[in-house]
Amino acid sequence: MIKKLLLTPFEKFVKIESFSGILLFVATLIAILWSNSPFADSYESLWNYQIGLEANGFSLQKPLLLWINDGLMAVFFFLIGLEIKRELLLGELNSLRKAAFPFFAALGGMLVPLSVFLLLNTNPETENGWGIPMATDIAFTLAILKLLGKRAPLSLKIFLTAFAIVDDLGAVLVVALFYSAKIDLAMLGYAAIPLAILIVLAYRRIYSKAVLVLLSVLVWFFFLKSGVHPTIAGVLLAFTVPIRNKINAKEYTQKLVVIAENIENAEDPNVSMLSKKQIEEIDNLEDWTDQVQSPLQHLEHKLHNWVAYFIMPIFALANAGVAFAGAAVIEVPLVITIVIALYVGNCVGVTVMAILGVKLKATELPPGMTVWQIIGVAFLAGVGFTMSIFIANLAFATSPVFIDSAKIGILIGSLLSGITGYLILRFKSPAEPS
Secondary structure, eight states: OHHHHHHHHHHHHHHHHHHHHHHHHHHHHHHHHHHTSTTHHHHHHHHTOEEEEEETTEEEEEEHHHIIIIIIHHHHHHHHHHHHHHHHHTSTTSSHHHHHHHHHHHHHHHHHHHHHHHHHOOOGGGGGGGGGGGOOOHHHHHHHHHHTGGGSOHHHHHHHHHHHHHHHHHHHHHHHHHSOOSOOHHHHHHHHHHHHHHHHHHHTTOOOHHHHHHHHHHHHHHHHHHSSOTHHHHHHHHTTSOOSOSSOHHHHHHHHHHHHHHHHHTOOTTOSSOOHHHHHHHHHHHHHHHHHSOHHHHHHHHHHHHIIIIIHHHHHHHHOOOOGGGGGGOOHHHHHHHHHIIIIIHHHHHHHHHHHHHHTTSSOOOTTOOHHHHHHHHHHTTOOHHHHHHHHHHHTTTOHHHHHHHHHHHHHHHHHHHHHHHHHHHHHSOOOOO
């Protein structure tokens, strides 16, 4: 019973991510069909529609596509930041022993695909796309594991999630350091002020959603104007959210008992509505509930559904549309390079580094995990999609041809990686006993 209670939150996370992967697939399919249909012009027109604010000389106008990629994706990165902070402090990465195995695997999943891309790329104009094959899409990969049923044990899902968190951290650093435009230090200085306020408030264990939202908008805006991609603001803001609750569970339970007794004693049998005293006690219950919840855990829980069921599918719908009818202007070598880097690079990188870590006794193979399962996950790591497309948009911002070519490579490489990983785990991974 205790084990079941402990695993329930993670199992819920897996369920959300698995269904999100299905939504991503559907949104991708719609985008491809739409952009290759007689209504392709409407697809382009929709995402290029200008939306913004204008007031007293102030103007912030952007195409809908950029509001999604710079705005909604900042929320996506904010959630990633919350997950990274939680994992570093409390989860699968909170000790060197726990973090070592997924860290070695993720390191291989970043460095080898990068190297393969640079080795195969012969066009200096597409060299900036080296970051594209480094990322793994956790939603798609967990959706594939979901299809495997008992052949994908919980330990495998935990390893894949920890691996993806490390991989996301690497992708965030790559975007921040290598895919930002010319940096305006003055704007970064302005962004540092509200960030510093949030850090001080977190240190003093003062938390207000309204203050967080207001200051987050300011930080996002200053990052947008600074040249550093505004999604990085989302990660930094996540690290200012307190993880500690104001009261512990024991104190909260004691308060619950008192409040329950007060509500029962204040009941008027002659009145069908709640009494004034009962309403006050319910308000007290809400206040104590807010205090017992970790702000980070609460925000992560609230945002997860929005990101999984809305932001990521919208991102896929807006970005996955590639007009294959224009294949004459596709950069074929770039497509092939990305496919090989995703498919071969991740497989070799993750497998070799994970096994090497075990052989060097720097890591330990998780209990019950086989080498074939590692190889299967290594192929699944080649399912890049969300983060890969995101980096492709940054790497080739001035070249629609390169962006479309990169998307085709990502789609093909991710599809091949997903199918191969599924088949290996389906036929080589032992079924978990009921």
